[in-house]
Amino acid sequence: MKTAHDIPSQALAWHRAGHGAVLATVVETWGSAPRRVGAQLVVSGDGQMEGSVSGGCVEGAVVLEALDALAQGRQKLLCYGVSDGDAFAVGLACGGTIRILLEPVGTALPEAMLAELVAARAARVPIAYEVDVQSGVRRLSPDGHAARFARDQSGFEPGGSRFIAIHNPPLRVMIVGAVHIAQALVPMAQIAGFDPLVIDPRDAFATVQRFPGAQICRDWPGDALSAAKPDARTALVLLTHDPKLDDPALHVALASDAFYIGALGSRRTHAARRDRLAAAGFSSDQIARIHGPVGLDIGAASPAEIAVSVLAQMVQSLRMGQ
Numbered sequence: 001m002k003t004a005h006d007i008p009s010q011a012l013a014w015h016r017a018g019h020g021a022v023l024a025t026v027v028e029t030w031g032s033a034p035r036r037v038g039a040q041l042v043v044s045g046d047g048q049m050e051g052s053v054s055g056g057c058v059e060g061a062v063v064l065e066a067l068d069a070l071a072q073g074r075q076k077l078l079c080y081g082v083s084d085g086d087a088f089a090v091g092l093a094c095g096g097t098i099r100i101l102l103e104p105v106g107t108a109l110p111e112a113m114l115a116e117l118v119a120a121r122a123a124r125v126p127i128a129y130e131v132d133v134q135s136g137v138r139r140l141s142p143d144g145h146a147a148r149f150a151r152d153q154s155g156f157e158p159g160g161s162r163f164i165a166i167h168n169p170p171l172r173v174m175i176v177g178a179v180h181i182a183q184a185l186v187p188m189a190q191i192a193g194f195d196p197l198v199i200d201p202r203d204a205f206a207t208v209q210r211f212p213g214a215q216i217c218r219d220w221p222g223d224a225l226s227a228a229k230p231d232a233r234t235a236l237v238l239l240t241h242d243p244k245l246d247d248p249a250l251h252v253a254l255a256s257d258a259f260y261i262g263a264l265g266s267r268r269t270h271a272a273r274r275d276r277l278a279a280a281g282f283s284s285d286q287i288a289r290i291h292g293p294v295g296l297d298i299g300a301a302s303p304a305e306i307a308v309s310v311l312a313q314m315v316q317s318l319r320m321g322q
Contacts, residue, residue: 006050006051007023007040007041007042007050007051008023008040008042008114008117008118008121008167009118009121009122010042010050010051011023011042011105011114012105012111012114012115012118014042014044014045014048014105015105015106015111015114016111019044019045019046019048020044020045020046020070020104020105020106021042021043021044021045021070021104021105022042022043022066022067022069022070022102022103022104022105023040023041023042023102023103023105023109023114024040024041024042024043024053024062024066024100024101024102024103025038025039025040025053025100025101025103025163025165026038026039026040026053026098026099026100027077027099027100027101027133027154027155027156027163028098028099028155028156029097029098029099030081030097030098031081031097035052035053035054035055035098037153037154037155038153038154038155038165038166039051039052039053040053041053041059041062043062043063043066043067043070045067045070047063047067049063053098053100054080054098057080058080058098058100061078061080062078062100062102065078065102066102069102069103069104069108070104072104073104073107073108074104074107074108075101075102075103075104075108075109075133075136076101076102077099077100077101077102077133078099078100078101078102079097079098079099079100080097080098080100081097081098101131101133101163103131108136109138110138113138113139113140116140117129117140117167120140120142120167121167121169121170124169124170124231124233125142125169126142126149126166126167126168126169127140127141127142127167128140128141128142128144128145128148128149128164128165128166128167129141129164129165129167130162130163130164130165131162131163131165132161132162132163133161133162133163134161135161145164145166148164148166149166149168152166152168153166154166168233169231169233170193170194170195170233171193171194171195171233171234171235171318172194172195172196172197172230172233172234172235173185173189173194173195173196173197173234173235173236173237173314174196174197174199174224174225174228174230174234174235174236174237175196175197175198175199175237175238175239176199176200176221176224176225176236176237176238176239176240176245176246176249177199177200177205177238177239177240177242177245177246177264178198178199178200178202178205178206178207178210178211178216179205179239179240179303180303181239181264181303181306181307181310182198182211182237182239182307183210183211183303184303184304184306184307185237185307185310185311186198186211186213186214187213188307188308188311189311189314190213190214192311192315194235194314195215196211196214196215197214197215197216197217197224197228198211198214198215198216198217199216199217199218199219199221199224199225199249200216200217200218200221200240200245201218201219201220201221201245202218203218206218220245220248221238221245221246221248221249222248222249222251222252223248224249225249225252225253225256226252229256230252230253230256230257230258231256231257231258232257232258232259233259234256234257234258234259235258235259235260235261235262235314235317235318236249236253236256236258236260236261236262237260237262237263237264237294237310237314238250238253238261238262238263238264238294239264239294240264241263241264241265241269243273243276246263246273247273247276247277247280250263250273250277250290251280251282254277254282254286254287254289254290259317259318260291260313260314260317260318261289261290261291262290262291262292262294262295262310262313262314263290263291263292263293263294264292264293264294265292265293265294266293267293269292269293270290270292270293273290273292274287274290291313291317294306294309294310294313295309295310295312295313296309296312296313296316297309298312
């Protein structure tokens with residue numbers, strides 16, 4: 001399954017392979033539209049698609065419109081809503097309205113501009129893609145949208161026709177401890193749009209067989225996190241409850257801009273952890289950043305249930321600052 005940050009690169013790959021590609025982007029919503037502004041779908045010339053612009057309500061209609069836009073080599077601006085008879089035909093009866101911009105790659109959206117966007121995302125450089133939906137003028141801008149970058153908020157300029165798509169670095173989750181909970185958390189986090197990095201110096205734990213499709217690092221956690229450089233788009237989850245592994249990682253985590261830090265362990269374990277960190281010179285405010293015991297209190301018992309609670313708490317911290 002392609003996550004949100006794969007969509008532009010998939011569009012570029014399909015275009016370069018000669019299949020043709022159209023990027024479909026949600027540019028405006030009203031009511032209970034199921035996807036937020038900036039959500040993307042890519043459609044190939046042979047009808048393949050990755051991503052989504054709704055909860056499945058309008059994708060079929062968008063694919064047909066995208067193929068038409070590709071054949072004509074021009075952008076299209078679509079609108080679906082419950083007041084439109086066509087909306088019921090495509091299934092959008094959930095009470096919302098959405099506008100979707102279709103951009104054929106190579107004509108409306110220049111290949112070089114898409115390649116520059118993909119490269120910036122791969123390098124974890126925040127970048128804004130601006131398009132005037134009336135004139136078709138497009139450009140990439142790394143500056144001038146600080147508030148939008150901070151809120152991860154795409155949208156139109158007030159009262160204007162210029163749409164600004166915010167492309168922040170992909171979300172990451174760095175997991176210390178290749179344990180059973182991590183085996184459940186990694187695929188869940190990938191579906192939610194996180195790039196996982198599993199860190200564990202124990203060879204028997206950190207294996208490709210246990211974590212297919214995930215990046216694995218067998219360095220000691222403190223060294224691994226120092227090299228990975230967690231930033232404001234990074235969540236850190238510590239699952240070993242072994243001070244030899246967790247504490248060096250926490251020292252790096254607490255000095256970083258990571259938006260979430262969670263550590264496994266009982267309340268007693270976490271109290272001892274807090275004491276060790278205080279003795280190491282960390283302030284009470286720094287230590288309070290740690291969610292411990294890790295995860296939302298949903299009565300989770302099994303490793304998979306604990307992984308659900310951890311992922312939910314990560315998303316809560318990301319979207320609500322809690």
